[in-house]
Amino acid sequence: MSNYDLIVLGSGPGGYVAAIRAAQLGLKTAIVERENLGGICLNWGCIPTKALLRSAEIYHYMQHAGDYGLTASNISADIDAVVKRSRGVAKQLNQGVTHLMKKNKITVHMGDGKLTAPGKLSVTKDGKVEELTAKNIIIATGARARDLPFAPADGKRIWTYRHAMVPPEMPKKLLVIGSGAIGIEFASFYNDMGAEVTVVEMMDRIVPVEDADVSTFLEKSLKKQGMTIMTGAGVESLKATATGVSAAIKGKDGTVVNGEYSHCIVAIGIVPNTENIGLEALGITTTKGHIDTDPMCRTNVPGIWAIGDVTAPPWLAHKASHEGVIAAEAIAGGHPHAMDPKNIPGCTYCHPQVASVGLTEAKAKEAGYDVKVGNFPFIGNGKAIALGEAEGFIKTVFDAKTGELLGAHMVGAEVTELIQGYTIGKTAELVEADFMHTVFPHPTLSEMMHESVLGAYGKMLHM
Amino acid sequence: MPIELKMPALSPTMEEGTLAKWLVKEGDSVSSGDLLAEIETDKATMEFEAVDEGVITKLLVAEGTDGVKVGTVIAVIAGEDDDSASASKAAPAAPKAEAAAPPPPPPAAAPVASAPAPTPATASADERIKASPLARRIAAERGVDLSQISGSGPNGRIVKQDVEAAIGGASAAPQAASAPQAAPAPKPAPVAAIETDIPHEVVKLSNMRKTIARRLTESKQQVPHIYLTVDVRLDALLKLRAELNASLESRGVKLSVNDMLVKALALSLIQVPKCNVSFAGDTMLQYSRADISVAVSVPTGLITPIVKGADSKTLSVISTEISELAGRAKEGKLQPHEYQGGTASISNMGMMGIKQFEAVINPPQGMILAIGAGEKRPYIVDDALAIATVMSATGSFDHRAIDGADGAELMKVFKELVEKPLGLVA
Numbered sequence: 001m002s003n004y005d006l007i008v009l010g011s012g013p014g015g016y017v018a019a020i021r022a023a024q025l026g027l028k029t030a031i032v033e034r035e036n037l038g039g040i041c042l043n044w045g046c047i048p049t050k051a052l053l054r055s056a057e058i059y060h061y062m063q064h065a066g067d068y069g070l071t072a073s074n075i076s077a078d079i080d081a082v083v084k085r086s087r088g089v090a091k092q093l094n095q096g097v098t099h100l101m102k103k104n105k106i107t108v109h110m111g112d113g114k115l116t117a118p119g120k121l122s123v124t125k126d127g128k129v130e131e132l133t134a135k136n137i138i139i140a141t142g143a144r145a146r147d148l149p150f151a152p153a154d155g156k157r158i159w160t161y162r163h164a165m166v167p168p169e170m171p172k173k174l175l176v177i178g179s180g181a182i183g184i185e186f187a188s189f190y191n192d193m194g195a196e197v198t199v200v201e202m203m204d205r206i207v208p209v210e211d212a213d214v215s216t217f218l219e220k221s222l223k224k225q226g227m228t229i230m231t232g233a234g235v236e237s238l239k240a241t242a243t244g245v246s247a248a249i250k251g252k253d254g255t256v257v258n259g260e261y262s263h264c265i266v267a268i269g270i271v272p273n274t275e276n277i278g279l280e281a282l283g284i285t286t287t288k289g290h291i292d293t294d295p296m297c298r299t300n301v302p303g304i305w306a307i308g309d310v311t312a313p314p315w316l317a318h319k320a321s322h323e324g325v326i327a328a329e330a331i332a333g334g335h336p337h338a339m340d341p342k343n344i345p346g347c348t349y350c351h352p353q354v355a356s357v358g359l360t361e362a363k364a365k366e367a368g369y370d371v372k373v374g375n376f377p378f379i380g381n382g383k384a385i386a387l388g389e390a391e392g393f394i395k396t397v398f399d400a401k402t403g404e405l406l407g408a409h410m411v412g413a414e415v416t417e418l419i420q421g422y423t424i425g426k427t428a429e430l431v432e433a434d435f436m437h438t439v440f441p442h443p444t445l446s447e448m449m450h451e452s453v454l455g456a457y458g459k460m461l462h463m
Numbered sequence: 464m465p466i467e468l469k470m471p472a473l474s475p476t477m478e479e480g481t482l483a484k485w486l487v488k489e490g491d492s493v494s495s496g497d498l499l500a501e502i503e504t505d506k507a508t509m510e511f512e513a514v515d516e517g518v519i520t521k522l523l524v525a526e527g528t529d530g531v532k533v534g535t536v537i538a539v540i541a542g543e544d545d546d547s548a549s550a551s552k553a554a555p556a557a558p559k560a561e562a563a564a565p566p567p568p569p570p571a572a573a574p575v576a577s578a579p580a581p582t583p584a585t586a587s588a589d590e591r592i593k594a595s596p597l598a599r600r601i602a603a604e605r606g607v608d609l610s611q612i613s614g615s616g617p618n619g620r621i622v623k624q625d626v627e628a629a630i631g632g633a634s635a636a637p638q639a640a641s642a643p644q645a646a647p648a649p650k651p652a653p654v655a656a657i658e659t660d661i662p663h664e665v666v667k668l669s670n671m672r673k674t675i676a677r678r679l680t681e682s683k684q685q686v687p688h689i690y691l692t693v694d695v696r697l698d699a700l701l702k703l704r705a706e707l708n709a710s711l712e713s714r715g716v717k718l719s720v721n722d723m724l725v726k727a728l729a730l731s732l733i734q735v736p737k738c739n740v741s742f743a744g745d746t747m748l749q750y751s752r753a754d755i756s757v758a759v760s761v762p763t764g765l766i767t768p769i770v771k772g773a774d775s776k777t778l779s780v781i782s783t784e785i786s787e788l789a790g791r792a793k794e795g796k797l798q799p800h801e802y803q804g805g806t807a808s809i810s811n812m813g814m815m816g817i818k819q820f821e822a823v824i825n826p827p828q829g830m831i832l833a834i835g836a837g838e839k840r841p842y843i844v845d846d847a848l849a850i851a852t853v854m855s856a857t858g859s860f861d862h863r864a865i866d867g868a869d870g871a872e873l874m875k876v877f878k879e880l881v882e883k884p885l886g887l888v889a
Contacts, residue, residue, distance in 0.1 A: 118714060135715070295798075300776075302714060302783050335796060337617065402604070404597050404623070429595030429623055 002107070004030045004134040006331055007121050009113045009277065012039020013046075014308030014320030015140030016097050021328035023104035030132060031106055032113035032123055037097040039142055041317040043090050044162050049185055051086035052165065053349050056192035060351065067388055077193050079170040086165065115139075115278030118303050136303050136331045139284075139291060140324065141277060143270035143309035148177070151238035151266075157245045158238065159265045161186065171195045171263035175247055177235050179206035181348040183267030184218075188350035191227050198228040198259070200249055205231055207348060211360040211409035213375070213395055218411055221352055221391060238264060272310045287312070295338035297327040305331065319344050345423045347416040352392050355419035358407030358426060361397050370400040372432075374456030376448045378412045380463045383443040389413035394452040396422070403431035408452075414445055421449055432457060466515050468538040470524075470531050473502060473509045473603075481529045482537060485522055486510075492518045493540065500537070509603065517541050594621035601626045611670040613795035628799040629670050671764040682823050686742075687862040690821045693874045697837045697852040700884040707888070711779060720837065721757075721811050722782040726887050728809055728832050729753035729773035731877040738873040739806050741827040742864035748827075756805035756825060757785055759792045766792050767825065769805045778887060813837055819855035829864050830873070833857045 005027035008015045015031060016038065022029045036043040055077075065072040101108050109132065111125030121137060123130045145160035147153055153160045156168070164186050172195060176187040179201040191197040199206065199222075205215035206222075206229060219229055232252035239246050244262045251257060272289045284299050284306075285292045290313075291306040293299055299306050305327045308320030322339055329336040345357040364371050378384040378392040392412015399406055408422040425435060435453040440446050454460045470480065481503040487493060493513045500511045517540035524537045531537065592609045594602070598621045602609050605626070612629050614621035668676070700723060708717055732739040732753040741748040753774040756767035768788035770781055791797050807829065810822045813836040822833040835855040842851035856877065860870040880886050 300780060302716060302779055335791065335794070337615075338798070402597060402601055429597035431596045431600055434596050 002030070002130075002132050004028045004107075004132065006030070006136045006138065006328070007032060007113075007132055007134040008138045008140055008324075009115075009121065010039060010140035010142055010273075010308075010310075011037045011097065011108075012140060012142050012308060012320060013041040013317040014142070014324045015039065015138065016100065016324075017321040018138050018140060018307060018324030018328045019106045020100060020104050021325045022331060023106050025328060025332035025334075027328075027332055029104075029106045030109055030134070031101065032109045032111065032121065032132075034110070034112045036094055037101065037108065038090075038094045040144075042093045042097065044165060046317050047093055048086040048090040048165055049161075049189070050349060051089040052082060052189050053185065053351075055082040055085065056189045057351065060192050064388075077170075079167060079193065082193075083166055112276070114276060115282055115304070118282065118301060121278075136305065138297075138324070138327050138331075139277065139279075139299070139304065139306040139310055140308050140320065141273040141310050142320075143272045143315060145182075145266065146269040146271045148235065148238060148266050148268065151240070153266055154240055157240040157263055159263060161265070161267060164190075164265045167263075171261075173244070173260070173262045174198070175200065175245065175259070175261040175264040176267060177238075177264065178267035178269070179203075179229075179231075180209070180267060180269070181207070181346070183265065184222075184348055184350045184354075186265050186267065187227060188222070191222070191225055192351060196226070196228075198230065198261070200233050200235055201229070201231045202234050203231065204252075207354060209346070210348075210354060210356055211395060211407070212362060213393070214354055214356070214409050214411045217393065218350070218352070218354060221411075222350070225351075270309060270315055274310060296330045296336070297323050298330075314341065314344055314346065316344065316346060340427075343423060343426045345419045347419065349416060352389075352412045353415045354411050355415040356407065356409045357419055357423045358405065359397060360407055360409065361395070364397050364399075364406045369406060371406065372398040372400045372456040374398075374452040374454065374460070376451040376455055376460065376463065378445075378448065380451070381443075381445060381448050383445050383447070384413065386443070387413060387445075394418075394448045396449075396452045396456050398432055398453075398456050403433065405430065405432070405435070405453075408449075412445075418446055418449060421446060465520065466517060466540045467536045468499070468540060470533050470535045470537050471502070471511055472533045473511070479530050479532045482524050482526060482531055485526050487519050487522075489519050489522055492516075513540075515540060592621065593619060594626075595623065597623050598626045601630075605630050608670070615796050615798065624799060628803075631674075669763050671766070675764050678825070679823050682826050686824050686826055688821070688824060688859045689862045689865075689867060689870065690857055690859055691867070691870050691874050692819060692855055692857040693878045694853050694855050695878045695881045696842065697854055697881065700881050701837075701852060703884045703888075707778065714779065716779045716782055718778055718782045719785075720813075721809075721834070722778055722785060723884065723887055724811070724832075724834060724881070725755050725757060725770055725773055725781055725785070725809055726776070726778055727877055727880040727884075728807065729755050729770075730880055730886065731873050732807055733774045734876050735869060735873040737869040738830055738860065738865055740829040740861075740864045741806070742829065742861050743827065747864050750806045753807065754805045756802070756808040756828070757788070758808060758810040758822075759789045761793050761795070763795075766797065766802050767805065767808060768792050768797055768802050771804075807831065809834065813854060819857060821857050822859050824859050824861055826861075829861045830870070831859050832877070833859065 006022045006029045008019045008031045011031050011033040019029050019031045041047065059077050062072045062075045109123045111123040113121055113123050115137065116122050119133055119135060121132045123132060151158055153163065155163045161182050171190060174190050174195045174197045176183045176197060176199045179199050183199065184207060187197050187199050205212060206219050207215050223229055230249060230251060234250050236248040236250050236256060244260055245264045247259050247261065249257050249259060274286060274289055282301050282304065284301050284304060291299055291311050293306050293311050297305045297307050307323035307327050309315040326336045326339065342358050345355060348354040361371060361373055374396045376394050379390045384390050389412065395409045396405060397407040398404065405422060405426050410418060432453055440450040451460055451462055482500060483503045484501040486498045486500055493499065494516045495514055497513045498510050499513050502509055502511050519538060520541045521539040524531055593614060594609050601623060607626055607629050609621055612621050612625050615625050616622040704718055704720060704723060736749060739750045739753055752772050754769050754771045755773045756769050758765055758767050770784055773781055788801060805828055808825050808831040810831060811834040812820060813834050816836050819835040820833050822831045824831050837852050837854040839850050840853045842849050842853060858870055858874050
């Protein structure tokens with residue numbers, strides 16, 4: 001029986017980061033993984049989709065070469081080659097995690113882990129069971145795609161994100177159910193790759209967690225790119241046939257439309273991976289299936305901790321990693337700072353990109369704030385025009401009383417790389433004056449971040 | 464043209480202030496943005512900056528002068544073209560303005576028109592206070608003295624949350640205040656200045672001390688307390704504790720008697736819900752969960768971290784939570800939500816040998832339990848004199864909300880739970 005200071009169950013971006021931090025702090029650490037080191041993020045999520053979207057982006061530019069005075073002929077996309085590149089990227093990072101585990105002397109146990117008692121965990125691999133013990137255990141088992149109850153994904157015609165990442169063939173006519181980050185990214189990818197795409201969203205707007213202005217703008221932009229978008233609509237039935245899928249979609253006005261598609265991606269949310277890991281026997285409490293934790297990531301059972309998608313939202317890789325560090329430091333006897341959910345940015349890599357941090361304008365008003373709002377369009381930015389990307393805006397929401405940046409919301413080229421500027425500002429509790437006094441380099445897209453803040457206080461320069 | 468510098472209004476509510484310290488002396492030349500003085504308002508110490516350029520020709524108010532009205536001329540600057548003679552003409556105007564100030568009580572504050580008299584006054588404020596821009600702004604607006612706050616951010620940086628905690632937590636988001644929260648802090652009733660020739664030192668109150676003073680005064684003035692005392696035999700609880708600790712050793716948990724009493728109080732409150740209440744004017748809040756505030760003394764005073772839902776937590780969870788909360792309380796690192804709220808409190812002075820005492824209710828809570836020392840006492844068991852370990856526990860109840868009989872019922876249930884303690888683990 002092997003004994004550790006800490007066992008981490010699950011090696012996604014939460015688990016493997018927790019293990020590294022714990023090892024750095026001198027804890028004897030093991031990690032248990034049933035499939036691939038790096039979890040969904042590296043192998044089937046964040047990273048490989050970015051590789052796919054990069055191919056789509058370059059393909060898009062090639063098709064628009066003429067806009068830049070260039071000529072490209074005989075342009076075509078080879079979906080197999082695009083997917084192959086994406087898998088190569090995932091593999092490279094998976095090996096990177098293997099190396100990091102080795103470097104930090106973290107023991108990797110491959111197999112299905114299950115808590116059997118406080119401080120005890122069994123790992124089953126090919127029928128063989130190994131018992132491990134530890135003073136502390138972090139549960140980082142993540143989540144998986146939620147199926148439609150009446151039409152579970154089959155991988156042939158009805159896909160989850162996981163199938164969509166390694167498509168057996170290029171879809172001709174694609175139905176995407178759900179317009180959160182995952183749904184919209186795949187819709188955007190396949191649209192750029194030449195598929196005819198329809199997005200169905202139950203809420204009254206796409207990317208419903210984002211600011212309403214962002215949803216409106218993105219919907220217009222995607223429609224202009226040829227996408228069909230149905231909001232306030234629900235899928236009543238979905239059937240896979242030999243040649244595709246047929247769906248009955250109930251629209252906003254209550255009428256049901258039948259449609260034929262070649263493939264369907266279901267992106268209606270996630271389910272936490274909490275089955276068969278021994279939660280019930282230990283009496284670990286959950287809310288809507290997600291494990292309850294305190295700000296230091298402790299569960300209700302002493303010595304058992306939980307981080308990432310298996311716990312409360314937001315379900316984002318960077319939130320999981322940050323919690324991994326908090327939990328590891330708390331276990332090692334430190335007093336880490338709790339994370340403020342209002343300072344966790346979110347990014348969606350559709351085309352145009354979406355990025356945000358903090359409260360939307362509506363949420364800020366709901367919370368009772370008297371707000372000052374700035375909004376600067378890409379068309380007013382020299383760099384954006386030079387890039388040929390003059391579409392989008394940067395919106396900022398301030399507390400009129402204190403000058404606190406309550407939220408920032410962006411849509412447009414490269415905004416996922418810009419949001420961090422506001423996130424640092426929010427975390428450091430800068431006020432509007434600090435942003436105004438900051439010198440932003442010219443010519444960059446980041447100048448719009450400055451202008452948006454100036455705009456909130458009636459001092460905008462370039463509009 | 465000589466320029467008269469007037470006492471600034473450093474906050475919307477400021478009417479007068481103390482000129483804590485001059486940062487310039489007569490003859491210094493200053494330019495816009497230079498710091499001229501530190502001015503203490505009723506709420507905070509702030510820096511006063513020069514707006515104009517010139518040479519300071521006169522300082523008209525001495526360091527340490529209290530009660531200087533906003534608008535009073537405190538210094539004169541000669542503009543670039545002036546000679547100091549013309550500036551000194553302005554001087555006579557000043558003492559008049561000052562005479563208009565109310566006679567400030569402390570003897571040190573006698574108006575001094577000419578040279579600044581050296582005063583012992585304020586401690587050096589040169590030390591840079593680490594605070595976020597947002598924390599500084601909220602502190603300035605709400606009149607909070609940052610030097611009295613300990614920071615919970617990286618490297619002890621004062622962040623928004625710390626300032627809001629100092630204000631009283633009412634303003635995190637500007638949501639409607641909940642009913643039982645005390646109305647915006649009325650200041651403690653003015654206490655007459657003490658004149659004495661006994662050798663002494665004047666100690667400035669920390670914000671925590673001010674809060675304690677205010678809240679305890681409010682409690683004793685507004686909440687009619689009744690006190691109910693029971694003697695509770697501890698032998699069974701001590702035995703159970705020893706057994707539990709033997710089996711919890713491998714998990715690194717060591718239960719204290721207090722941990723078990725927290726649980727016992729929580730369960731009693733659930734069994735006698737009439738005592739798990741807050742009096743709220745026209746209404747009363749009846750809680751269905753028992754959140755127990757545990758009094759922890761810290762170097763600067765006292766703070767009460769909360770074990771939320773203690774009625775449904777296991778003893779080991781309660782124990783781990785209390786030791787962790789108490790640890791951070793002593794480091795000044797509790798977050799407001801960890802010590803604000805609670806449905807009842809427990810205060811234990813047993814370890815200091817106090818036999819029995821009455822504690823002051825922490826409004827809007829309805830009761831507080833004061834625990835005395837467990838000690839061997841002669842005890843009658845089955846009509847025979849025996850020795851038993853006994854402690855006295857006294858509940859203080861808000862008599863507006865809780866009847867004596869209900870309070871007595873709670874004390875009875877508490878006594879039974881402690882004397883037959885298996886109920887604490889089932």
